[in-house]
Amino acid sequence: MSQSTQQVPATTGPHDLAEEFLDRTTPLSRLRNVLHRYPALSPAIVLVFAVIVFGLLNERFLNPANLSLITQQVAVVGTLAIAQTLIILTAGIDLSVGAVMVLAMMITAQVTVQTGIPAILGLLLGLVVGLAAGAFNGFLVTKLRLPPFIVTLGTLNIFLALTLLYTAGATVRGGDMPDLLTWSGTTFNIGGVNFTTGVLMMLVLYFVIAFILNNTSWGRHVYAVGDDKEAARLAGIRVNRVLMSVYLAAGAILAIGAWIQIGRSNAASPNASGDLNLDSITAVVIGGTSLFGGRGTVWGTLLGALIVGVFRNGLSLAGLDVLWQTFAVGVLIIVAVSVDQWIRKVRK
């Protein structure tokens, strides 16, 4: 945008001044442009900073066993947060992720244990449940044109109720399940740090979804739909089809999350969803994905999930009350959204 080209000098003077003013870059505005371009940068800085601070506060924090514990604590919410990211990228929100996961998990565990079908069929059944739940949410959003917030607030209750009705509140113990169902909880050692298969599954999902979002037409369409629905439609994108596919993909990811959850707790409990619905949103938001859609990355979400895990773990090692962990997460959310708002105020 250089103004050095020969315009009519006298008349364009004030105009040029105005443009110069708009073009003026300060270190702060440059920082903002960089953060705007790389949305995962700010959570990355926060995570590195947090790890250093907690490491200095308590030497046990950087202990391999402790780091391994953090990854295991993050695995389930981290997986749910992938589904949440996809939906938030389309300018939606899904309050029902935890409920869908638990429904898929309970049906998988209970049917497998009660009927004695092969575990792989049980897992496929869970996948079908996840897809069906996603299709139901997607149907209500695209066909009935209801706001995703309302749709998933409703289905959150519906899925939770279905889960409790089906299980009568009973937990299925890991010991009663075939090995494949609890396989996601088995540990293996890489360089002195223990990982569970569930953590690995989560990481693979991150790679797969990041690849798809970055490198396929579908990925771009997800961003375009969240960015400006009408513009996407006029560009020839079938908006409803993209939305439906996002809800289906989310359902499939949640079914995988259900498997990871079984391994993590070595049980299938109908009360496992707990705070997972909101915690997944927390991870996405702290990870720099905009709630207004069209902006963000799954890597940011992974960082967001890790930040929450690191804060909770670090604060508890520092001997603080668990309520201060919750307090800190609350502060993180508000700071993250404030930063997002500030970043979005780039020169129009």
Next chain:
Amino acid sequence: MTLTTDAAATPAAETRQPILQARNLVKTYGRVVGLDGVSLDLYPGEVLAIIGDNGAGKSTLIKCLTGAEVADEGEILLDGKPVHFKRPQDAHLAGIETVYQTLAVSPALDVASNLFLGREERRKGILGSVFRMVDKKGMRKKARQQLADLGITTLQDVTVPVENLSGGQRQAVAVARAAAFGSKVVVLDEPTAALGVRESNQVLQLVKNLRDRGIPVILISHNMPHVFEVADRIHIQRLGKCATTITPQSHSMTDAVAIMTGARKA
């Protein structure tokens, strides 16, 4: 009389085949007549402006030509063959590209992604066919080429998100997208309405560049100086009909406004 003036206005009309023709289009909304038998010809390499007062039927005419509305009667011919557009996508696929007043660009996506939005190109070989990878590098290169071909010099970096661009630059992106991909006709709806003087001039230059590349343009505008600067012929809508078709040489701006408002008979 509407048909005869067309021929008079363009000397070469008889020798050239119109790319887009509309024949006696009628469109009513309940008892309101939007179009009352309007015909129009668009020849290769010309800029046809459509002007008219509010309610004269400009928008309805354009909507029928671009598939946003379906005319009750009459026919539309593209390259001499009848076409029936039921939705905008049909016109789009047939090669009629429309740049809407509301600028259908995706703010967070970069310039190259916007140019290829909805028709991304895949990488060659297994990466494209199995892994469905889009060819980012190739699309950026083509985007740069496309912008250079159109003489758009204000957009150097195709990796900038569109929201960081000025209004004129965004308009340029929208026009470049419309002109890409072998489109036959480009329709611009009030392209300069929201722009400043300098940016308007850039867009008008872009319209001329399009014409010079042989792509015919239909331009809807309220701005008489802009219309008279770029148009080869001017279709004046009045009360749902084509009052007349003039050229900037045959009539003055005052004449055009007089015909448009009914102060003077065409």
